[in-house]
Structures are given as C-alpha cells and as structure tokens.
Amino acid sequence: MRRKIVLFAVAAVAGSVSVACGGGATSAAGAFDPATCQGGTLTVLNQRDESHLDPARLYTSGGGNIPSLLFRTLTTRTRAGGQEGTKVAPDLATNTGEPSDDAKTWTYHLRDGLKFDDGTPITAQDVKYGIERSFSPELPGGAPYLRDWLVGAADYKGVYAQPEGIAAIETPDEKTIVFRLRKPQGDFPYLATATQFSPVPKARDTGTNYENKPVSSGPYRIERFEKNKELVLARNEHWSRSLDPNRLACPDRVEIHYGLNPAVINQRIASGSGADANAVTTTAQLGPDELARLDSDPELARRVARGNFPYTWYLSYDTTKAPFDNPKVRQAFTYAVNRQAVINAAGGSSLAYPATTFLPEQEAMGFKKYDFYPAGETGDPEKARQLLAEAGYPNGIEVTLAHSTQSGEGDGPEVASAIQDAYKRAGITVKLQGIDASSYSTTIANPATQPQIALSGWGADWPSGGPFLIPVFDGRQILASGGNFNLAHHDDPEVNAEIDEITRITDPKQAAKRWGELDEKLGRKALVVPLFHGKDAALFGKNVKNAFVSDWTGKYDLSALSVK
C-alpha cells in the first residue's frame, strides 16, 4: 500500500530478464548463450542506494533487482520479458504455494540442498524467523500486508520482544512452512516474492546492524559495502544454478556505484568508455537529451530497454465534499483534461501513455478498456462547460490543485501547469498549490490536510488488480488519521463485497477478469481523473546482453544480464 515511495523502491530495485523467454529484442549484438555467459564484471550506476540492505526493511516489488541478487524468497517473479514476466515462479519453494481452506491456508515446501553463503543449510525455520523479524519495530519499512493478513499478527512486536514468534506461521519440519490467514487471499504467492520472505539464520542475526552484512542466499555475497557510495558483490560459492531456475548470474562480479546524477548516468552509459561499456542502471530513466538523439543514433536506440512498470498518475479529490460530490462536476473534470499536454509535460510519449482507466493496460492487471467521459487527445472543453452549467456552475468554477514542487515528476509542477492550462479552456480556474516533495505524499494522505485536488500516483506491489484497486477504492481502507490512499473517500458496500469475492480467487487469470470489470464499474463513477500510465526506458552498456524487460518491473533483470 505504498504510493510514490513505492515507485522509487520498485524502480530502484526491480528488474526482470530470463533465459527461457529471452525477449532479447533489445539485447546487444552477438548471440546470447546462457551456457557460456559467465564471466566479467557488471557495473551498475545508480542515483540512490537501497537505503536499508536488510530484507526486513526493503520494500520491493517481486523481490527487487539488486536485493534479488542476494536474497532468495519463497517465490519470485518469472525472469522473462513482457506479460510472461508478470507470473509468479517458485524460488526457495518447490511450487508457488498450495492453497487450502478457501485460500486461507498456504503451504510451501523448500527445495533440497539450499545453503546460505557460509554453507549452512537453509531451513523453513530460517524463513519463518526472517518473516517474524520484519515485524520488529526496530526494523521498519517492509511491505505491511502480513500484519493484516496473518491470524493474530496484528499486535506482534517482532522476534526481539516476542521470541516465541507468530503461531500462524507453522514449520512442521525443516522443509515445510504453513501460513494461516484471517481471510482468503488468492494473491498470497505474489506477496511471497517480497524480501521479507527470505531466510535469515537466527545465529547470525545482528539486529539493526544486519543490513551492513546480511547473509546471502542468492548467487552473490557482499564483498564490500559503503553506504551511499558503493556495493561490490562477488560470487556466492554455495549457490548453484541447479538449485535456482530463475537467476542466471552470468557476471563474476557486480559493482554498484551510488550517488550519481541521472544525466551523468545516461551520459556515461551512452558513451560507454572503459568499464562503462558493461554498465547498466536500475534508477535512471532516459532524459530528453537522449530521447532527442535516438532518431539519429541507431546504435544508441538499440541500447534502450523499454518496459511498463504498472503505474497510474491521476487527479484525486474527495467525492464526499462539494463540488466533487456532484458526479457532473467530476465528469466535467474528466472531459476537460488534455492528456497530450500532460504526457508531454511528463516527458513525452516515450515515457507515458494516456490513461482513461485506473488499471494500466496489462492483461495481468485485468485491464479492461473503457472511456466513459471521452476527452479525446486534447480535451473536450465544450462538453465540460455544459456539464458544469448543468451542475450549477454556468460561470465556471475555481479550484485548488496541489502538486509536488519536485520538477520532472508525474506529480510535479510541469504536469500541474499543463492541467491548469487545459482547465482554463473549460472555464475551470485552477490555483496551483506547490507542496514540498518531502511532505507531499503525507500531506495528501491525511484527510485533515488533503488538498481539494491533488496530483496522485499509484504503483502496484505486484502485477494484479488487487493491490491497485483495494487501497484506493475500498471503503474500509479510509484512514482518518493519515496514511489514507482512498483519496476519493469512496465507500460503497457493493464494491467492498465484490473486492472480498475476488480476493478469494486463487487463479490469477480469473481474478484479473473480475478486477477489470470492477475497475470499469468504478470508472463510470468518475471517482478520479486518470491522466497517464508511466512507461520505462533505460539505457544499457555496449557489451550488455540479454537485457529483456518484464511487465512486472519495467526494467531489465540484473540476474539475467551478461557482459561477456
């Protein structure tokens, strides 16, 4: 249930590639062969570091990109391009989970022969300990779902205060782990990709210092780590491909440099001199300079990995308060929006595509096309005026639109200016209210300080309709004291009941269809004004191969890249 922070975490850590599927259209010249891809050093040039390299504190989608090189989880994302990459794959476990008791109980069995980086075997107890650790108040930051989902975990204080653990996580033997949930949760296999589901050996737990030298279960171990500066990974001798069908781990070493400016990152990867020929980034999007050059520089164009991390930018308003309690006003605001101008302000059609639905255009998300109040490409101010007049505002209306002061973001001043300009044509006078980026999301998420209209963004914790629609439209998720994401304050018992129905479904395909239908039903009410969905475009170095992009992460997968 995260907002913009989510995107950061995800964009910073996520990635996706695969052997089997090798959507290698964007890969470097020369055939890629997983059998001979080993060797060399992969360089990663990033803006920020992971902030906390503790699996309990990481908030990632699908286990993250850099974290996934160190931590294996019960399940993980399928390392494949496109929609195939939105599927869950077993990682430590032998399958994606066995549901029973109406999807309220989930059972996993660990593979044979799994070992930590010191050679000690990985047990179900280590996984249980890792999960319980993430409940510790000393280790905040991880995905919050388990506290709500597990039976009797709401008040659990973590392994240090309550070493007895959570009774709802059972480990009948060293290879089996069972989760008992309060409600049916068909999406449990998706959640089990989170880094909280990676094993932590109790004997080597050093509490809050664990993030300096976390124990590795993945293909690499930490050789050197300097916060905000550098993370150097070397091979973990106790990991092998035979025990891990997901990660190729071709390079012998991975060197990650932090604290770089995005323009510098793009410039270095584009010119690719020296070690930068083996460089990639998991944080920097293409800038306007590179986008403008792509047409005339086919070599550079070949080295762009394009993807779609599911993310929606929209206008939010409280539908229980005037004037937005009037559906005609809400519809007018949808008709009047100029999505072309908004997309240009957000970086152009290479980085964004128009949104008329809340769900992004992905099969796995359950996307169902609808456009009930069509604004066309550039808006329909006439229709908007007419609706406003019908709603009792024949002389137009004045509103305040809040935006973050962070330039270049989807909720930044550029997008706000574009909306202001389009609404002017429909007789809507928009007053802009810039809010400092550091307090923006907390300001809108608190009903006491929620602005009249706010530029808002929502990203999924996993590629399914549930985490996209539930926090935003479920009436039981309205939080009066802050951390509220149901900005429309929409509470419809019918919608709530439908959400409960869908979360029972364990077949992702079936669930996706129902989420799409629910989204359409919500869209008819014009509870938000969808603006655009984000696209991803990142450069990779001249020598980098197998840089395919999954629709789960929108980025290439570090564990699949080769520099040989």
Next chain:
Amino acid sequence: MSVPVETTTRAGTTEDGPPPARSARVVWRRLLADRPAVFGLAFAGLAVLVALTAPLLSALEGQDPVTFHPELVDSARGGVPLGSFGGVSAEHWLGVEPQTGRDLFARTVHGAQISLAVAVGAAVVQVGLGVALGLAAGLGGRWLDHLLGRVIDLVIAFPSLIFSVALLAVVPDSFPRPLLLMLILGLFGWGGTARIVRAQVLSLRSRDHVAAARLAGARPARVAFREILPGVVAPVLSYAAILLPSNMIAEAGLSFLGVGVRPPTPSWGQMLSKATTWFRGDPVYVLVPAILLFLTVLSFSLLADGLRTALDPRAGGLARRAE
C-alpha cells in the same frame, strides 16, 4: 548650471557650500561620451521598455506566455519542438518551449518583467536600508556606530545564498513569490551600501559647510538631510547601479535552484534552469535566456561603470589608467 566640465569641483572636495549634487547635465554629457556606457544605457533601456510592454509585445506576436501547444512538440522524442531552431516560425518568433509548446518570445519578455522587477525592487530595499543605517552609524554616537558596524559586518559576512534557499523553501506558497525574492535579496544585500554611506558621512561630517550649518543652529535632522545626504547621492547612485545586475544574477540563481518564482510564471533564471537538460536536444532553448541575461547584466554593469566615472572623474580616470 552651465559650468564647463573642467572647472567643476569634485564631490567632497569643495571648500565652501554643500558638496555639489553634481549637475545632472554634466553627468549626462560625460555619460554620453563613454561608449560602453552608451551601449549599456541603450540596452538596459530597451530591456526595461520590453519588460514594461511585455503584454503588448506578446499580443503583437499573437501569443501569451502560459498557453500550451502540445501539437508543436515531438512527444515521442521527449517533447523537442518540431521544426528548426526550436520551432521558430512566423507565429512563434523565438520558437516554443520543449514539452509544453509555450511561446518562447512571450515567456522571454514576460520573464524580463520578473527579472527586472525583482532586481529593481531589491535594489530599492538595499539602498533604502543602506542609506538609513549608514547615516545613523555616521551621525549617531560612538556607541551606535559600533553597534551598527557589527550588524553591517554580520550582514556582509552572512552566507546569504544558503539562507535564502532555506527561507524560500519554507515560506508558504501563498506569499507572492516576486515580492518575497525582493525582500530576501534586499534584506541580505544592504551591507555594502551602508558601509559606503557611513564612510562618506564620516568624511563629510568634518567639512566646513557642515560645521557652519551646525554653528548656525541647524537641527541635527536638517544637517543630515540638507548638508550630508546630498553628498552621498553620487556614490550611492553608482553603487546602486552595480546592485542591479548582481540582483538579477541572484534572482536567476535562486530560480535556477528551484526556489525562485513558481510556475507558470516565467523568469529567465527559471528558463535557464529548465533548459540545462535540453542543452543538446534543443540548444535554442538554452541560448535565448542565457544570451539575454548576459547582455542585460553586462549592459547594467557598463552603465554602472560609466555612471561612476561620470559622477567621479577621478575614480574613473584611475580605473581607465589601470586598464
């Protein structure tokens, strides 16, 4: 007032009467003889004229600074203007802004308004505070002079840029931005003026004409305003002319750092700031505000230099020789 130049007495060296508020016509004639100063005057005058008539000029072009033209940029290439030289055309004389398609000519002339208004407004605050406190320090008792001297030291030594950034970031958005910039630049920039005024007052205070006025029973206020103040006009005027370009640079710098005026209001500093990422993609976008800012600052500096020479030929002569 038709005294020939050669016989004019120099400010502060007259033996009797108040120091001459130099004949405006003489100063003007000297200024016109100084070619760089004439260029400065002409361009600065043009900039002021453009700023004052900005709405008229953009209306003449048929554009305004805030309307988006999404159809004029190439969305797939990140929003680079379509056409050559940043989308220059008969409708858009300087092309359009990348991403938004807003008219660059209209934004530039409206940007001049903000840049100049902030620079002039801040200079007024700086000179007002500087003269008032400089006079007080020069004419007040020793105790007051010491106190004000330390305050001036503090203001001059203050890390004003860092403080401005911090202050601009916390002041609520509802406070008008240009006014805030004027106040902040003004409040941090009066130290130099105050020092110059104080020094001038100290040297004037012991002149015969001041002593004569005192002996004749003039009240202190009269002495300050009638005998002393005219003597500080010349140095203050030339110093104020230097403050203008430095304020423009400061405004541009703060806008560049993202704490200046808020969008959609255009300002040259803000335009420059946005243009940095477009350096290769759309060079025209960078060049327009950069060249204009450069020329305006240069012309104000040349004008200031010429003004100082015209007001005080001795100082000017020295400067010439040093070149």
